[in-house]
Amino acid sequence: MSACGHGSGPTRTAVAGRKTVAIVGPPNSGKSTLFNALTGLRQKIANFPGVTVEHRSGTARLSNGVEIEVVDLPGVYSLDPRSEDERITRDALRGDIPGVPKPEAILLILDATNLGRHLMLAAPVLATGVPTIVLLNMADDLRKRGGGVETEKLARQLDAPVALVSATRGEGLDTVRNFLAGQFAVPRPVELPVLQDVPRCREWSARVGARAGYQAPAPPLWTRRLDRLFLHPAAGPLIFLGVVILVFQTIFTGARPLMDGVESLIQLSGAWMGNRLPDAWWRALLLEGVWGGVGSVVVFLPQILLLFFFIGILEDSGYLARAALIADRTMARAGLQGKSFIPLLSAYACAVPAILATRTIESRRDRIATILIAPFMTCSARLPVYTLIIAAFLPERPLLGPILGTRAAALLGLYVLGFLAAVVTARLLKSSILKSDRTPFLLEMPPYRWPTPRSLGLRLLDRAKAFLRRAGTVILCVAIALWFLAHLPLKDGKAPSIQNSLAGMLGRTIEPVIRPLGFNWKIGVGLLTSLAAREVIVGTLGTLYGIEAAPEKAAEAVGFEKALQKDLSPAGAVALLIFFAFAMQCMSTLAVVRRETGGWKWPAIQFAYMSLLAYAGSFLAYRLVHGGF
Amino acid sequence: MQMGVNKRPRRRRTLAELRRGEQAVLERLDLPEDTARRLMELGFLPGQMVAAAGSAPGGDPRVFRVDGSEVALRKETARHLQVRFSD
Numbered sequence: 001m002s003a004c005g006h007g008s009g010p011t012r013t014a015v016a017g018r019k020t021v022a023i024v025g026p027p028n029s030g031k032s033t034l035f036n037a038l039t040g041l042r043q044k045i046a047n048f049p050g051v052t053v054e055h056r057s058g059t060a061r062l063s064n065g066v067e068i069e070v071v072d073l074p075g076v077y078s079l080d081p082r083s084e085d086e087r088i089t090r091d092a093l094r095g096d097i098p099g100v101p102k103p104e105a106i107l108l109i110l111d112a113t114n115l116g117r118h119l120m121l122a123a124p125v126l127a128t129g130v131p132t133i134v135l136l137n138m139a140d141d142l143r144k145r146g147g148g149v150e151t152e153k154l155a156r157q158l159d160a161p162v163a164l165v166s167a168t169r170g171e172g173l174d175t176v177r178n179f180l181a182g183q184f185a186v187p188r189p190v191e192l193p194v195l196q197d198v199p200r201c202r203e204w205s206a207r208v209g210a211r212a213g214y215q216a217p218a219p220p221l222w223t224r225r226l227d228r229l230f231l232h233p234a235a236g237p238l239i240f241l242g243v244v245i246l247v248f249q250t251i252f253t254g255a256r257p258l259m260d261g262v263e264s265l266i267q268l269s270g271a272w273m274g275n276r277l278p279d280a281w282w283r284a285l286l287l288e289g290v291w292g293g294v295g296s297v298v299v300f301l302p303q304i305l306l307l308f309f310f311i312g313i314l315e316d317s318g319y320l321a322r323a324a325l326i327a328d329r330t331m332a333r334a335g336l337q338g339k340s341f342i343p344l345l346s347a348y349a350c351a352v353p354a355i356l357a358t359r360t361i362e363s364r365r366d367r368i369a370t371i372l373i374a375p376f377m378t379c380s381a382r383l384p385v386y387t388l389i390i391a392a393f394l395p396e397r398p399l400l401g402p403i404l405g406t407r408a409a410a411l412l413g414l415y416v417l418g419f420l421a422a423v424v425t426a427r428l429l430k431s432s433i434l435k436s437d438r439t440p441f442l443l444e445m446p447p448y449r450w451p452t453p454r455s456l457g458l459r460l461l462d463r464a465k466a467f468l469r470r471a472g473t474v475i476l477c478v479a480i481a482l483w484f485l486a487h488l489p490l491k492d493g494k495a496p497s498i499q500n501s502l503a504g505m506l507g508r509t510i511e512p513v514i515r516p517l518g519f520n521w522k523i524g525v526g527l528l529t530s531l532a533a534r535e536v537i538v539g540t541l542g543t544l545y546g547i548e549a550a551p552e553k554a555a556e557a558v559g560f561e562k563a564l565q566k567d568l569s570p571a572g573a574v575a576l577l578i579f580f581a582f583a584m585q586c587m588s589t590l591a592v593v594r595r596e597t598g599g600w601k602w603p604a605i606q607f608a609y610m611s612l613l614a615y616a617g618s619f620l621a622y623r624l625v626h627g628g629f
Numbered sequence: 630m631q632m633g634v635n636k637r638p639r640r641r642r643t644l645a646e647l648r649r650g651e652q653a654v655l656e657r658l659d660l661p662e663d664t665a666r667r668l669m670e671l672g673f674l675p676g677q678m679v680a681a682a683g684s685a686p687g688g689d690p691r692v693f694r695v696d697g698s699e700v701a702l703r704k705e706t707a708r709h710l711q712v713r714f715s716d
Contacts, residue, residue: 120670325684332703443701
């Protein structure tokens, strides 16, 4: 047993650095479920240093009190280094990624109901020489469908411990913990195939499976029944449409009461603080800058959680793969693949989670194209701006009887405009700089499964943490900076009038640039502050007009609308709407794009393109409408 | 693998021509190595039986059952997978 030369003895593991183990497995083998079952709430999400592939790590506590670091690696079919995920998995197993310790053991998780094919991954994993336990997941499903395997025989073939587990039910996890608590041994399998030769690997796995008495299970009946419905030529698309509408409606209307709740909570706590703090400049900063700025973003937390709740159900149940299949042709027309559909759908709530959701797209070019067009989809931050301007300039008249009025139609038109901009941009990108190397669309259809509350809960917790962390860092800094700009330079120890503040001066500096669009300096300041987040323009204009109004209520304030009508001509209002439909006014989106694309190149291109389009679009709109008057 | 002169060329077809419920034996993948490898890892190995299942409206992309899994392929990819109908 040459393998026991290092790392033996409980003192080292318990006192000195923790042991690290890695979970490796093909997509849909239950890696995340196993990871969640082992680590519970003691987990964190991070990117691998230097690359944008996300990984999770967490701590598993064993019965003897020892803690072990568990790293969840990307789902892979092999360790062939040609794709990014697989190269990272291979490098991580070798300890070649700085900052990620070389794992002392591997938990190889395979789908027991599809062992013939999944066992192929065991060959390269065992060949790394890292001690490995082979976990045959979905053991309950295998039995139910009449399959079986003799684990001792398989263990002898692979020279590694083998266990049948069911990660969702917690079955067999004691075996995993015992393995982690024990001493690790390097596997010496009876035979290994030539790893580069896929047919040989498949022959090997068939041979090993046969020697271990593997009986493949009967086909999943319920999955086939459900697919007959969900992929039915007529019913399928209808159900799909129903699901889209349901998700849409709920994200918009269902989240409203919760968002109102959060908002009043923020206002109440702000008022409570305001009454108790001394009247000093930092009180105003705290209330207007921090509470007003960060608070207006935190309001969107319920909406984002609701969105991820739906994505979680759709993904965990297996329906998302079918939705991507049905949407593929529409996406193909824009030069994108079906997997772009879900991120674009979620961009209607906010571009940030949408860009995070593009991680499921393997082709880097398709992923970047999707990231670049996502901010064109009408996000919820545009709503207050649209509502305010439409209400101020467009009289309400029925268009289609009571169903559709002029204002709602205008709003709908802006949504369509954003979608068209996205599709046209996608076509442009895909036929030029992001011309695809024709990565084929390969989508595995997993069997349908019940989503578990635990996995959904953990998902939401992850997202809530990530969202609040961002609100507490980037958004907080921007809010404070804006507040200072509007209150400096001090004159005789007093803040200047807004016109003479740094913000006011900035507005008047850019006025010549935006005058051709029909905007004056006040709108200019609004445009500048809305670079941080679109809805900020509403609050900014409110301050400029000296009207105290929350962004959402601003539209109803008659004084606000009157003031806006004085500042903007009808042509200027149309131009402003077009500007907001196209412009990239969102720091968080740019920050996320930078992180996800691994540099400033793409966010810079995106910002330039969208700004140019916004400027040209609103200039044209202003000329056209102005000419008509 | 023997191919030789094909007496009945109608019997040699591509996966794209399979209709729902039909099955055939995969013969060859006429695709760049990377793509072919990716497909083989998903189960599309020469000699495997492939069955056509459901599809998106219009028949493209289509789901294929192969080696215990279901994988959706666009027609443009399936067209490059040569199949032989088993008798």
